[in-house]
Amino acid sequence: MKSDPVLEIVDLWVRYPRSDWILKGVNLRVGRGEQVLVIGETGSGKTTLARAITGLAMIYECDVKGKVILDGTEISEEGYGALTRRVALIGQNPYLYFIEPLVGDDLYGYALKVHGNERLARNAFNKALDDVGVRGLVQRYFFEISGGEAKRALVAKALISNPLLFVFDEPLMWLDDQGVEDFIRLLETLRGLERTVMIFEHRFIPLLRRVDKVYALKDGKLVDVTDRALATFKKLSCRPLYGLRPEKKVDRKDVLLEAKDVHFKYDVKGGYVLKGIDLQLCRGDVVLIYGLNGQGKTTLLKILAGYLKPHKGRVLRRADVIYIPQNIALFYTESTIEKEAVEMFKARGMKSKVGLGLNVVRRLDIDPLSSPFILSHGQMVKLAIGLASALDVGVLLLDEPFSGLTYEDRLRLLEQLSQSNAVVVVATSSLDAVKAPYWTKLYKLEGGKLMEMRAIGATSLTCASKLYREIVGVESA
Secondary structure: OOOOEEEEEEEEEEEOOOOOOOEEEEEEEEEOOOEEEEEEOOOOOHHHHHHHHHOHHHHOOOEEEEEEEEOOEEHHHOOHHHHHHHEEEEOOOHHHHOOOOEHHHHHHHHHHHHHOOHHHHHHHHHHHHHHHOOHHHOOOEHHHOOHHHHHHHHHHHHHOOOOOEEEEEOOOOOOOHHHHHHHHHHHHHHHHOOOEEEEEOOOOHHHHHHOOEEEEEEOOEEEEOHHHHHHHHHHOOOOOEOOOOOOOOOOOOOEEEEEEEEEEOOOOOOOOOEEEEEEEEEOOOEEEEEOOOOOOHHHHHHHHHOOOOOOEEEEEEOOOEEEEOOOHHHHOOOOOHHHHHHHHHHHOOOHHHHHHHHHHHHHOOOOOOOOHHHOOHHHHHHHHHHHHHHOOOOEEEEEOOOOOOOHHHHHHHHHHHHOOOOEEEEEEOOHHHOOOOOOOEEEEEEOOEEEEOOOOOEOOHHHHHHHHHHHHOOOOO
């Protein structure tokens, strides 16, 4: 591996308008062909660092001090359009990066834009397809492919312009357990192509032994924790736990949400996505519904919330319901966080208690006058769940709420939810959180059917949280 740096960061400071400094003297050197993992607390500045490296900080009107040097040239000397061809950013939601509906049309259109003539474009297009192995996706619509497939297609798209650096922001977000394996194979492909890679990720355990360096972003600075991470991972005993051992007692007479023989399909002529779903949830239930992507978890939550109507069967709701979507940005509608809290409480006739919502904002150390859309994904999730919990509704439906959260944050969130008197339903495509002592029911959704899970072998979330604390140096809550 060559030692000359593709990326060099020198004493980098970054802050948003109206905010304190997020990055406070970051220094980093990434060699050609290296793969680097950056971990850290939610809101520690990982997304901000990714934005600084890719030039997006100027779009967000950030105040920036220090240097970001790409292959010997400061990025401040380049226009944003030119920089996007030298640094390939693949963000949390890969579907936002497609322009044309068909994957092949999108990639070839980009090749024409980059290379200017059909011969060069066609050659670059074909080489990228073969390098990443996505020729089978060219006739498919981007919104029909999985998250892992979308990321592979975007890597192929990026290769068309021959970038110096790939930046992945939370690449495992929204990926199920199979998708995680697909992403690991993608990293192996990029290593074979001798491409330089930076990964910003909360769900880092599957990546620890796949990268060359591990850094923790803490107190605005990067710390090399490679040796500590590998040593801790080897010595920490994380034996799988089996079975459901709920600590919480639930009154089975106080039923707040019930689904009876629910069937649903999107296309009248197509097959059923959900088939005969039966579910009875009582006050205090904390329920996990696990399933790979495409099994209908989001559809089921939307039916339970009343956003979709079942074709057969019925849903009985005996309490107010709040649904928090997987794409958390869709939860927010107002220009400031303060307005968001006020409108949420007004809509439920609780304007006089809006102070409860503002207390949530203060506890999260968020500026109430800032826009919710500048928050990191994890901060958006924490705020949405905090505000919804403050409303004291009867049923909370959470679609992939662990995305963008550290293992420690996930454990704290479950502890918080387990203390609620509401029905809490969590849909997830990862087994990371299955082994926690807070669930009162575990289900698996597969082939349109909902089945109870009894014995599960998976790494304990408590163990994963402990590993994170030891690597990053975070005190337990």
